[in-house]
Amino acid sequence: MSSDSDILLSARDLTVRFGGVLAVNQVSFDVRRGEVFTLIGPNGAGKTTVFNLISGIYTPTSGTIHYKGQPMATVPPHAVAGLGIARTFQNIELFEHATVLQNLLIGRHTHRRTSLWQDIFFAGKTRQAEIEAREKVEQVIDFLDLQHHRDSMVAGLPYGVRKVVELARALCTEPQLLLLDEPSSGLNVEETDDMAFWIADIKNLLGITVLMVEHDMGLVSKVSDRVLAMSQGEVLAMGSPAEVQSHPGVIEAYLGAVDDVSSLRRDHAAANAREAA
C-alpha cells in the first residue's frame, strides 16, 4: 500500500442526489501522485458528476473530497484552480471569440500579480507580468505544437484543434492535478493517438497527475495506470486496465448480463423450433 503522502486526491463515500436521481452513490477512490487514473463506465454512470464535484461546481450530498489532505468542501469553485487543479470539458468550453493566445493567457489567471489600477495604467509591472505570462504560454504552445494556430480565433478552428487548445489552456494554469473529461471524444484515430502521446508526456515530462474520464478503451489501456469502472453511480471495479476490462461486472454493465444474452438465445432457439414445428 502507498503511504498517505503519495495520495494527491482522495474521495470518500461521495454521494450526490439530484431530486430523486441518485447520480453518484458511495464512491470512494484515491488518486496517487504522478499516475494517470481513469474513470470509465457507460453513459449516465456519473463520471462527469464526479468531475464536477472535484471542481466544486456541485456539492456532494454526503461524503468528502480531500486534496493534498485538505478538505475541498469549503473551497469555492473559482478557488479550485488556484490549488493546482485544472480541467477540460466534455463539450469544449473555450472562449470562442478570442484568439488561441488569449485563451491560453486566461489560463494564467491564477498567477496574476497585478491589481486593477496597475492594469488600467498598464504600469511597468503589468507589462513585465504580461511578458512573463507569454513566455509560459509559449512553452505550452511548443509542447502541444500549437504554433500554427497561435493567432487564430477559436471560433474558426476545427474540433480536433480546439480539443488540444483546451488541453493547452488547462496546462497554462500549471496544475498538479489535471482533470480531462473525455479527451478523445470527437477526435479521429490519428488525433486520438496524438492525445495518448501527449497525456503520457504530461505525466512523464511535466510530472502532472491526470484524472480522466474516457470511453475509448484503446486510449485508456495505453495511458492509464489505474482504472475505476462505474455504473449507475456506483463503483464496479478498480485496478489496472487489463483487470478492469476482464472484470465480469464491467462486461455486464457494457454488454448486458450473461443471463440476458443466453435468455435471448433460448428465445431465439425456441422460436426456431416453433417455426420448424
Added chain:
Amino acid sequence: MRFIFKTDYDQDVRLAKHGGHVFWYSLLGLFLVTAPWLLDEYWLAQLTFVLIYSVVGLGLMLLAGFTGLFSIGHAAFLGVGAYTEAVLAAQGWPFPLSLAMAAGLSAAVGAVVGLPALRVKGIYLGIATLAFGFIVEEGLARWESVTGGNAGKHVEPVNLFGWKADTELSFYAVCLVVTVLATLAVINLLRAPTGRAFVAIRDSEISAQSMGIHLARYKTMSFMISAALAGVGGALYAHKMQFISPDQFSILQSIDLLLMVVIGGLGSIHGAFLGAIFLITMPQLIALGKDYLPDAIAMAPGLQAVVYGLVLIAFVLFEPMGLYGRWLKIRTWFQLFPFYRKGMFKRQKSFQKSDRLK
C-alpha cells in the same frame, strides 16, 4: 497584405502593432487637435458630442461587448454623473475633483446595480437594469432640493482652478483630453488580465470559473468601471448641455446608448466610436434627407425613431458585427484580394456547446 516579423513578445503587448497603426492614429490625432480650426462652430459642437458619447459608449461596450452583460438602464449612470457634476460645479469644486466624484459615485451606484447581475442573466438582467433606470429617473425628478426636479438644473461651465472652459473651443479641448484618457484606460484594461477575465466571462462562465476567475468580483468590477465611464460622460454631457433635467436620462436615452454600441459593433473599442458618430450624425442626415421626401413623411412626428429602428433591425439582420465588423470585412477584402471568401466571417454554429452546466 502586411506581414509582421515578430522578434519580441513586447510587439504583441504594445499599443501600436505596426507602422500602419502609428500612421493612421497619428493622422486621427492630428485631425482631432486641429479640428477647432478646420470645422465651424456647429460641427465642432457635434464633434464634442461624439467624444462625450464615445466615453459613455466605451463604458457600455466594456459591459455589454466584453463582459456580455446587457444594461438597458445605462442612462441612469449618465444621470448620476451629470447631476453630481452639476451640484459640485455649483459649489465651486475644481473640475478634476468633481469629475472624479461623478465617476466614483456612478461606480458606487454601478456596484449596487451589479448585484442582480450575479444572479440573473440575459433578458432578466436587462429587465433589472431597466427597472433601475426608471427608479433613478424618478428619483432625479423627485429629489427637488438637490436636482431641481422636473424644472431642471443649470450647470456652471467647467472650472479648472480658476480657468473657465466656457467657450466651444476650450470645452472641446477638455472633452478631447478626457476621451483620450478614457480610451487608453479601456485599451490597457483589455490587454491586461482584468480585461481578459471579462472576455472569459462573456464567452463561457463555467470555464472562466474553472480557470480561477471569481465571477462575482469581476462582474461587479465590470459594472463599476462601466458606470464610472458613463458617469464621466454624464459630467461632460451636463457641461455641454448647460441645463439638465430628468427627462434627458430616460429610457429613450438608454436605448440610444444600447443602439450605439450594437450598431458600432459589439466587442470592439472602435465600435464605441463608430456608434457615437452614427448616433450624432444620423439626425443631421435625416434632417438633410427631409428636403427630398414628400411632406407627409418628412413632417411626420417620430421619423427619427422609425429610421433608428429600421437601421437597428437592418444591422441585427445583416451585419451583427456592426459598423466595425463591416469595416473589418472591407479591409480583409482588400488585404486578401482576390482571395476573399464569402464565409470567412461566418460564426461557428454553437451546437457543441453544452447547456448541462448552465
